[in-house]
Amino acid sequence: xxxxxxxxxxxxxxxxxxxxxxxxxxxxxxxxxxxxxxxxxxxxxxxxxxxxxxxxxxxxxxxxxxxxxxxxxxxxxxxxxxxxxxxxxxxxxxxxxxxxxxxxxxxxxxxxxxxxxxxxxxxxxxxxxxxxxxxxxxxxxxxxxxxxxxxxxxxxxxxxxxxxxxxxxxxxxxxxxxxxxxxxxxxxxxxxxxxxxxxxxxxxxxxxxxxxxxxxxxxxxxxxxxxxxxxx
Numbered sequence: 001x002x003x004x005x006x007x008x009x010x011x012x013x014x015x016x017x018x019x020x021x022x023x024x025x026x027x028x029x030x031x032x033x034x035x036x037x038x039x040x041x042x043x044x045x046x047x048x049x050x051x052x053x054x055x056x057x058x059x060x061x062x063x064x065x066x067x068x069x070x071x072x073x074x075x076x077x078x079x080x081x082x083x084x085x086x087x088x089x090x091x092x093x094x095x096x097x098x099x100x101x102x103x104x105x106x107x108x109x110x111x112x113x114x115x116x117x118x119x120x121x122x123x124x125x126x127x128x129x130x131x132x133x134x135x136x137x138x139x140x141x142x143x144x145x146x147x148x149x150x151x152x153x154x155x156x157x158x159x160x161x162x163x164x165x166x167x168x169x170x171x172x173x174x175x176x177x178x179x180x181x182x183x184x185x186x187x188x189x190x191x192x193x194x195x196x197x198x199x200x201x202x203x204x205x206x207x208x209x210x211x212x213x214x215x216x217x218x219x220x221x222x223x224x225x226x227x228x229x230x231x232x
Contacts, residue, residue, distance in 0.1 A: 001021065001023055001097045001098075001137050001140055001162075001165070002094055002095065002096040002097075002161075002163050002164075003021050003094075003095055003159055003161065003163070003174075004092045004094050004095075004159070004160045004161050004200070005019055005021075005041065005042060005092070005093050005094075005095055005142075005158070006090065006091065006093070006157065006158045006160070007019070007042065007090070007155075007156075007157050008089070008156040008157060008158055008202065009089070009154060009156040009204075010155065011044045011155050012153050013148055013152050013153065014046040014051075015044075015046070015146075015147045015148040015149075015152065016044065016045055016046070016145075016147040017043065017044040017144070017146050017147070017148065017155060018039075018041060018042075018044075018055065018144070018145040018146075019041045019042055019043075019143070019144050019145075019157045019203075020040060020041025020042075020055065020095075020142075020143060020145070021040050021095045021097060021140070021141075022037060022038070022039040022140065022141040022142070022143060023037060023038055023040075023097045023113075023137045023139070023140055024036075024037040024137065024138055024139035024140070024141075025038070025113070025132050025134030025135075025136065025137060025138070026134050026136060026137075026138040027111075027133060027134045027135050027136070033134075034061045034134075035060075035061055035132055035134025036058055036059050036061045036066060036132060036133070037058050037059060037139075038056065038057060038058025038066060038097070038113065038115070038130055038132070039055065039057065039058060040055070040056045040095050040096075040117075040127065041054070041055060041095060042054055042055075042085075042087050042093065043055055043082065045082065047076060048075075048076045048077070048082070049076060049084050049086075050086055052084075052086050052087050053082050053083060054082070054085040054087070054117060054125070054127055055081050055082045055083075055127075056068075056071075056081060056127040056128055056130065057080070057082070057130070058130055058132070060133070061133075065081070066130045066131060066132060067130070067131050068080070068128050068129050068130040068131055069128045069129045070128065071083050071127055071128040072126070072128075073125070073127065083127060083128075085117070085127075087117075087119075091119065091120050092119075092120055092160075093118065093119055093120075094117065094118040094119075095115075095116075095117055096114075096115070096116045096117075096118065097113060097114070097115055097137070098113070098114050098116070098165075099111060099112070099113055099114075100112035100129055110132060110133055111131070111132050111133070111134060111135050112129045112131060112132075113129065113130050113132050114126060114128075114129045115127040115128065115129075115130070136167060137164070140162070140164070140174070141180075142159045142162070142177070142201075143203075144157060144192075144203045144205070146189075146192075146205055148205070150189035150191055150206065151206065152205070152206065154204060154205055154206040154207055155204070155205045156202055156203065156205070157202065157203050158197065158199060158201070158202045158203075159200050159201050159202075159203070160199050160200025160201070160219075160221070161173075161219075161221060162174035162177075162219060174219060175218065175219055175222040176216050176217065176218055176219060176222075177201060177216070177217050177219060178214065178215070178216050178217075179194045179211055179212070179213060179214060179215045179217060180213065180214070181194075181209075189205065189206075191205070191206050191208065191209065192204065192205050192206075192207070192209065193207050193208070193209045193210055193211060194211055194217070195210055195211050196217050196218070196219075196220055197220070198220060199220060199221070200219065200220055200221075201217055201219060201220075
């Protein structure tokens with residue numbers, strides 16, 4: 001699973017921002033047995049050099065963090081999941097979650113899933129491998145996790161060209177995405193927006209919301225039809 005992430009308008013406050021590609025894993029016949037999930041993405045993290053970092057970590061289905069290999073990247077906080085990595089606003093980064101062959105690894109029975117980031121020059125940085133009790137991805141989310149206040153300056157990122165590899169090895173585009181916002185009652189802000197542009201789908205903070213909860217958006221460039229409103 002891959003998608004391109006670009007920070008259009010970077011943060012200006014010392015708060016944590018996390019933009020990630022989340023994969024939900026499963027195993028068994030037709031992938032019916034849940035096997036946890038993991039998230040790969042860029043962070044604006046004031047406690048890391050230049051406030052930039054990368055994270056590849058996740059959780060087992062019964063709780064507790066997934067184990068994995070030790071990253072070759074340093075970490076200012078010594079966190080196994082969050083590592084120091086310089087990224088630049090306005091530059092596209094390709095986030096890729098891929099199954100490593102041979103797929104079985106230590107601990108016995110686990111599958112190695114690699115998180116990597118490729119910059120615009122074509123240089124790929126492997127964050128590390130996670131050990132997952134799942135051999136396939138059955139669900140995907142592209143999200144912004146923001147620990148800033150609702151009135152803090154606007155920040156925007158763009159997601160584009162999401163693709164997946166089927167169990168028989170075919171590369172397929174993801175033609176549509178469904179919009180979801182955290183409710184105000186659950187701690188979300190009412191002034192966030194997920195909107196398509198000429199290249200992809202952008203997520204913004206501190207703006208007027210133009211796309212409603214549950215709207216299905218065509219991903220630009222995927223060949224899908226125009227956005228399909230959901231509900232009345």
